[in-house]
Amino acid sequence: MLAAGLVAAVTAGSKPNFLYVLVDDYGWADAGWHRPAGYQDIRTPRFDELIKEGVELDRHYVFKFCSPTRSAVQSGRNPLHVNVLNLDPTVHNAKDPVSGYAAVPRNMTGMAEVMSRAGYVTHMYGKWDAGMATPQHTPHGRGYQHSLFYFHHANDYWTSSVGSCTVEKKKELVIDLWNGTAPAHGQNNSRKCSQEAQEDCIYEDALFAEKVYDAIRTHDVSKPLFVFWAPHIVHQPLQVPDNFLARFSDIDDKPRRLYHSMVGFVDEAVGNATDLLRARGMWDNTLMVLHADNGGPIYNSGDAGANNHPLKGGKMSNWEGGVRVNAFASGGLLPAKVRGTKQEGYVCGWDWYATFAGLAGEDPTDHRAAAAGLPPIDGMDMWPLLSGATTESPRTEIALGDSMRAGKTKVGGLIQGRYKILLGTNTMAGWTGAVFPNTTVHWNPSTASETCGNTTADGCLFDIIADPTEHENIIAKHPDIFQRLVARAAELQKEVFSPERGQDDPEACKLAMGKYGGFWGPFVDV
Numbered sequence: 001m002l003a004a005g006l007v008a009a010v011t012a013g014s015k016p017n018f019l020y021v022l023v024d025d026y027g028w029a030d031a032g033w034h035r036p037a038g039y040q041d042i043r044t045p046r047f048d049e050l051i052k053e054g055v056e057l058d059r060h061y062v063f064k065f066c067s068p069t070r071s072a073v074q075s076g077r078n079p080l081h082v083n084v085l086n087l088d089p090t091v092h093n094a095k096d097p098v099s100g101y102a103a104v105p106r107n108m109t110g111m112a113e114v115m116s117r118a119g120y121v122t123h124m125y126g127k128w129d130a131g132m133a134t135p136q137h138t139p140h141g142r143g144y145q146h147s148l149f150y151f152h153h154a155n156d157y158w159t160s161s162v163g164s165c166t167v168e169k170k171k172e173l174v175i176d177l178w179n180g181t182a183p184a185h186g187q188n189n190s191r192k193c194s195q196e197a198q199e200d201c202i203y204e205d206a207l208f209a210e211k212v213y214d215a216i217r218t219h220d221v222s223k224p225l226f227v228f229w230a231p232h233i234v235h236q237p238l239q240v241p242d243n244f245l246a247r248f249s250d251i252d253d254k255p256r257r258l259y260h261s262m263v264g265f266v267d268e269a270v271g272n273a274t275d276l277l278r279a280r281g282m283w284d285n286t287l288m289v290l291h292a293d294n295g296g297p298i299y300n301s302g303d304a305g306a307n308n309h310p311l312k313g314g315k316m317s318n319w320e321g322g323v324r325v326n327a328f329a330s331g332g333l334l335p336a337k338v339r340g341t342k343q344e345g346y347v348c349g350w351d352w353y354a355t356f357a358g359l360a361g362e363d364p365t366d367h368r369a370a371a372a373g374l375p376p377i378d379g380m381d382m383w384p385l386l387s388g389a390t391t392e393s394p395r396t397e398i399a400l401g402d403s404m405r406a407g408k409t410k411v412g413g414l415i416q417g418r419y420k421i422l423l424g425t426n427t428m429a430g431w432t433g434a435v436f437p438n439t440t441v442h443w444n445p446s447t448a449s450e451t452c453g454n455t456t457a458d459g460c461l462f463d464i465i466a467d468p469t470e471h472e473n474i475i476a477k478h479p480d481i482f483q484r485l486v487a488r489a490a491e492l493q494k495e496v497f498s499p500e501r502g503q504d505d506p507e508a509c510k511l512a513m514g515k516y517g518g519f520w521g522p523f524v525d526v
Contacts, residue, residue, distance in 0.1 A: 015118065015224040016333045016359055017286040019277065020352065021270055022073065022228070023326070024066065024127060024235040025315060027296020027306035029434070030263055031326045041251065041435065042260050046271025047328070050288070054330025055386060056342040060291050061398050061415070062349040064322040065315055066153050067103055068401060069293040069349050070130045070230070074142060075108045076353025076364060076377035079401040081497045082108065084409050088163075089132030089151045090509075092524060093502025098372050100502050101524075103131035107372035110142025111353045115226040118360035121145060123215045125208040126230035129153055133505075133524045140181050144228070148184060148211050150176040150204075151520055157204045157232060157239040158193040163520075165509035174512050175519045183519035195239045203241050205231050209269040216276040224360070225282070229273075233266040234259055236297070238305055241265070253437050259305025274330075284332030287359065289352060291327035295320075298428060299446040302437025309436060312470040313428035314445065318400045318413045320470055321428070329386055333359075338388040345385050345393025346415070354379035355386075375497050399492050409498035414489045418465040419478075421485045422452040431469065454486050461485070 028034055032044035033051050063069040067086045068079035075082045083103050093100030098107050112122040124144035131137030132151040139147040155162035155176045164171040173191070177184040193201035212229050219225050238258035244265045251257035270290065277283040296306025298314035298321070306314065313319025327347070357364035358381040366377055384390040402412025402424055413422040429450035452460035461475040461482045475482050508523040515526075 014285065015120070015361065017225040017277070017282055018115075018227065018356055018359075019273065019286060019288040019331070020226075020228045020356075021288070021290040022070070022126075022230045023266060023290065023292050024231060024233060025294065025297055025304070025306060026234055026263070026292035026326050027298070027308050027314070028311050028321060028324070028326060029307040029309040029432070029436075030234070030259065030296060034326070043264060044267040046267045046274075047290070049271070050274065050290075050330040051328045053339050054288070054328050054334060055338050057291070057327035057329060057347050058342050058344050060325055060327035060347045060349070061323050062291070062294055062325055063401055064318055065294050066235075067129045070128070071103045072348075072350040073352065074110050074112075074130045075104050076111065076350050076366070076379040077108075077375060078348070078350055078378040078399055080399055080409060080411065080492070081375035081378060081495070084401040084403045085407050085501065086153060087407075087501055088153075088504065089129075089137075089520070090504050090523070091501050092133050092505035092507075093500050096499055096502075098374070099499035101131055101133040101137060102501060103129070104137065104142075105369075105372075105374055105499070106134060106136050107374055108369045109366045111356065112139070112143030112226065112228065114143070114353070114357045114362050114364060115360060116143045116145065118224070118357075118362045120224045120226040120360065121219065123147065123212070123225075123227045124149060124230070125211045125215075125227075126205075127154075127232055127235070128230070132508075132520065132522060135181070135522050135526060138178070138181070138522060146180065146215065148177070148179050148187070148208065149230075150232075151178065152176050154232070154235045154237070155204070156237060158189055158195065158198070158201055159191050160188040160204060161191070165513050167513050172513065172518070174509075177519065178521060183516045183521060185517065185519070198242055203239075205233050205265060205269065206241070208232070209272070212273050213276055216273060216280060216282070219280070219282075221280065221282060226356070231266050231269070233262045234296075234306065236304055238262065253302075255303050255305035256307075256437055286331040287329065287333040288331040289327075289329050291349060292325035293349070295322040295325060298432055298436065300444070305437070307432050307436040309432050309434050310469050312431055313426065314432075317426040317428045318402065318422055319426055319428060320464060320468060322426075323400060335387050338386065343385065346395040346398060347382055347385070347393065348379075348395065348398060350377075351379045351382050351395065353377060355382045357381075358383055375495075397488075399489070407498075407501060409496040411489045411493045411496065414485050414492070415464065416485055416488065418463050419481055419485060420462045420464045420470075421482060421489065422460045423454060423486075423489060425449055425451040456482060459486070
């Protein structure tokens with residue numbers, strides 16, 4: 001519910017601007033504010049400044065890997081009710097015209113559709129990973145009026161290529177870069193560009209950042225602005241312009257040096273965008289939100305370059321290092337009394353859908369999804385908590401998603417109050433050091449796994465407030481709490497969304513190499 005003063009502001013036409021930044025694969029220990037004062041291995045000066053004048057969101061949760069978090073963000077739903085799979089966007093099940101696709105079902109209303117309805121000018125730049133099969137699955141189909149993006153989980157930062165299609169028995173690389181409703185012909189680099197050959201080449205995240213800057217520079221300030229910016233950084237492949245790599249020449253470990261240089265790039269880029277908002281007089285009426293889509297990847301013996309110290313585990317696991325992520329809110333819309341504070345209340349990535357809708361004066365209820373028999377949104381309006389109007393988060397429970405064999409949706413854990421249970425097997429059952437990876441020790445977290453059952457004999461229960469690093473399994477001390485949470489998880493399992501998504505559709509390659517001239521794009525109903 002909107003506070004009375006905010007209702008008056010919204011109805012008076014002074015709707016706030018939003019800059020929503022979703023950083024990819026950003027490790028907990030790779031944020032400057034999670035490091036001791038004076039620490040120089042990782043440097044995020046612009047993020048640190050924005051937190052000092054904003055609110056650090058210390059208990060912000062998402063899914064354990066990319067596509068489900070992005071599906072949740074765009075749809076306002078817990079991944080258990082939209083998507084828990086990291087499928088390629090070429091997947092299709094023709095027997096299910098509503099949900100037989102990767103990521104977000106066709107009939108769910110996108111976040112930007114709600115914002116467009118509220119009169120916003122909407123922009124999306126960067127990684128999409130929320131569907132591609134039909135025009136409705138694209139950012140434009142979900143309400144973004146302006147966009148430049150790629151569809152897959154990742155592509156090459158220098159060539160924008162990912163995957164291949166066979167043409168006359170020869171495999172051809174396919175470009176993944178889309179501009180609004182068409183392939184972004186001419187905006188991708190030559191195939192000769194690479195990390196080793198950068199001359200006359202444009203770094204992909206620089207391309208996206210410039211689009212964000214242009215959106216701010218050219219915006220008609222008589223209208224409210226909504227920008228969803230999803231940098232490719234810090235997802236593999238580890239690639240970055242040489243001038244940023246040079247700033248971290250003191251780091252000997254190559255993956256860590258590349259990773260930290262990439263963090264430095266996005267830190268500076270976001271700072272540039274906020275500078276432009278200030279210069280245009282828009283910052284005082286802006287809410288900026290930044291968070292990661294999952295914890296940092298620490299598998300493959302550290303070759304991904306990330307670190308989640310001191311949290312347990314990382315990306316692909318439901319340990320805190322996989323689902324509790326770097327996050328903050330900033331901007332002049334935040335009342336003075338909350339600036340420079342740390343918020344310990346629970347917030348989830350799918351809450352921003354309802355929060356932005358509330359601030360825009362819109363009802364976030366998804367009537368189109370209801371008509372198609374799809375689950376309703378789960379997001380909660382966090383503005384009362386962010387603004388200091390309340391001191392307690394409305395979210396007291398977080399169901400953690402997972403998948404079973406054949407892609408069936410599963411409740412993989414549950415947070416309720418201060419307690420957390422896990423169900424099933426999670427890899428990376430351990431902790432990285434303060435500096436990981438380093439030149440002498442390359443621990444492989446992927447070989448360390450822990451299975452948590454649903455009985456007091458084999459279950460896992462943690463007090464994540466007293467023990468945020470999940471060192472002590474307290475099930476023997478609190479079997480009653482464990483049993484209560486297991487029973488609740490069983491109830492939630494009955495409500496999961498688990499459609500048959502289908503298989504890779506050859507029509508995607510046919511259109512990519514024909515109609516789209518070597519670019520990925522929608523392949524159903526086009």
